[in-house]
Amino acid sequence: MLPAYTGTAVRAAEQPLLDDGQGDALMRRAAWGLAQHVLAELRRRGPVAGSTVAALVGSGNNGGDALWALSFLRRRGMRAVAVPVADRLHDDGHAALLAAGGQVGEQVPSGTAVVIDGILGTGARGAFELPDGLVLPEGVTVVACDVPSGVDADTGQVLGEVIPADVTVTFGAVKAGLLLGAGAQAAGRVELVKIGLGPHLGAPDLVSAQETELRAVFAPPRWDDHKYSRGVLGVAAGSEQYPGAAVLVCRSALNCGLGMVRLAAPEGVRQLVLAAAPEVVAQDEVGGKATAWVCGPGLGEDGSARDRLAAVVALAAKQALPVVLDASALSLVSLGQVRRMRAGGAVVVMTPHRGELVALARRLGADAGLDAKHWEAELDTDPVCAVRELAQALDVVLVAKGPSTLIVPPEPEGSAWVQTEGGAELATGGTGDCLAGLIGAALARAQTGSPREMAVAVAAAVRLHGTAGSQAGQDGPFGASVLPDQIRSVIATAAGSRWRR
Template sequence: MNEIFSSEEMKRFEQGQFLKRSSYSFMQKAGDQIFKFINNRFKNKRPIIVLCGPGNNGGDGFVVARHLMDHGYSVEVYIFAGANNYKGDALTALKEFRGELKKINLFKLQKNALIVDALFGIGLKRNIKGILSKIFRKINQSKNTVVSVDIPSGVCSNTGKILGNAIKADFTITFHRKKIGHIFGFGKQFSGRIQVVDIGFSPRKAKTRCYENSPDLWVKYFPWKKPFGHKYSRGRVIIYGGQKEFTGATILSAQAALRTGTGSVKIACSKDTLPIYSVKFPSVLKTEMNSIFQLENFLKKEKITSFLIGPGSGSNKNIKEITKLILKKVKYVVLDADALTCFQDDLKTLYSLLDKNKIITPHSGEFHKIFPNIKKNLNNIDKAISAVKLIKSNIILKGPSTVIVSHNKRIVINDHASSELAVIGSGDVLSGLVVSLVGQKKINPFLAGCAATWLHGDIAKHYGKGLIAEDLVQGIPGALKRLKKWKTY
């Protein structure tokens, strides 16, 4: 399943489940699943340290510790709260454990011991400090393997932010669904390998605002080339060409669009750039255009599936007028880079021209130029949602975990990516992917943004180190082949 829960959504879901069955039965199942993971994953019975917090996460830890001791493991249990401070299911689990308890301030790190982090779960809101902060640093500096229960202690489950300090896990065992903090912000790197386990919750869908990007969301709508289609039935993309020194950006976008599946790409270029495109990219169509009046006539006559403007276009008054004209005359438009920032001093006009058929693709710097009143200290989900409320359009907010939000506030987080994508030209390729997929007989801008972002990340993940933008273009056919085999991939 692709749903990702916030801590509040997960708690509401759990409360509904607890009406049907004892909440402690779910804690027992959670502990059992973590024990099975440890027992199956680590064959040599190494010593195990279980860190138990004051709440239900700690209760899960007591259940794990009991199972481990029953199966002959050497187990040490450290508690953060006094034994008489436990209540509810956590107290029941503590009583059933019946083993020795040590206070957390006496913590000693054994070499080669496996650490089970059951200190704090998805409800943590306060910062980690004092003795716990010192213990977390010691664990993170060691070579000990760490298994975290639900989410690494110290990671905010709603934002992925580190709350003062956090344990860096090798594995995180979470229940029912991933949480936002697992794949967002620093939580992504602190969670290690995430395993979602079933603890007996009913499979019914829960209300959530966030989804993890996956072909499951959009592959059935993907505009594959049809056996009897021709080049124009596969889409006619127009890309507004960049300035002379930035023609490379336009070429990357055009190559990406053609490789992704559109049948025709035409670059609108000037007399200065036409010779460059003719030499550098012979197969793409070109049309010379030296004034906004020529563009207006072109838009009246040309059949256009989708239009991309921004890569290398330059941020100036002329580009602003050209972008305004395109937004008014063309239904499906992708706006990137300079086509956004040229409105920095006229945001009202930009907002008014965007609608559900348009999609913007800013990185963080561009985002804050066109949304200066959205606070920089917000997480990218809240930033993108705030932006959509202003523009009533679709947005791809690029970053380590890219956020795609639809005009009607559907949220998708793309975790299928690589840090290698932080390279010049990468965004130009992404915008080419998007414009190739969007259109009347293709898919809507939001799903196109989800599909393009996933393919973009998939290429990078398979390529590895040393990636440059041209490698992304070359990797499109392989990514499409993998996508075609999605159910077995």
């Protein structure tokens, strides 16, 4: 699990140390760590000796970090050039650079291998404008100091221009803005340098599932497992108009180590699914033994769709089964049905993309006490807070799908999860059906737990889905039908030899 904090929280954690006179020590620790990561980037490019490193330097502490890093690099034999973008430089950092034999120049030298972005830090707000005449050499590696200039460290917003980084070296704690929206896209690979803030940080504002969670949720079977103990997923999906959605849900669920999939669908959909996965137990009505249900992919919006949704709701409420509501189910389900399932002890997971999220807030939010108009404005400025408010209003786990996917339980004390794996390669029809199958499988394997506990399994499923999409995209364009096999490959790699005994 990777914890992340807003820039505001990190500055608050720094304050006791600053009050204790440790500001210079914090800056040197940060700068030393930054210099080590710059050296690592130089080694990736080729010989280090004689390389040129430049820094775009602002007037604040972020600029001071960059100047001290340049001084350390200069002492390792690099040519170090500071390019001021403000009227003044950090005094001690400037002195350290000059004492080490570094230079101050008016522009980034041609042939520079690495440029450090040290213009703005975590306290920056508002729109950022690139320095006049800024030209970076072709092929240069950009390393951001703490956050890329132009990124809001709290929310990931980019209101003006931004300097995209190949690597962001962040200090004390990973900033939430590096994992959200445009900020995540601008940050590149994020590397953390610990500077001693741990005892002062408190609970994280965001967490992100890592390989540890993926391996735990999608672990190989124990020696005494059987198909029922490995989880049974019920699927109400597919229709005459959208039969393939059921295939994608079922194959994705089966390929992540589930014990059984039980499908409730019309005859034509059942035949299509059985041709692709004959191990699926196919039936025409919702029912039978299951430890979780997925409802909605390709379901349509006719009477049959409503009947299948109502049957899943009744079963979940009666047996306290976790339910994933996706696609068609998001536009069909009523607030009363959600409350019925929750009253029966069922964990309800909703998986909307941006448009569906707004539609949910408008359609169900008013009855749940949400000011939809205010909420929509907040969704742009503080997406974590907005998604949390809707999750609490509906009493569900919300999976707000996008470039940064948020997974938020309804409990006020529950951590919000964010996953940034995958990207635009997943923006193709059917990939959401695959994700619904993975989330359903994760819940079926977990079988019981609070919404907060189930959110961990959901986050692991989102990570698995994004990783599979990213790997599939390395071979070129693809359709969603390749994802189930790629999912199997990701799990086998993560689990290592345990799946290859």
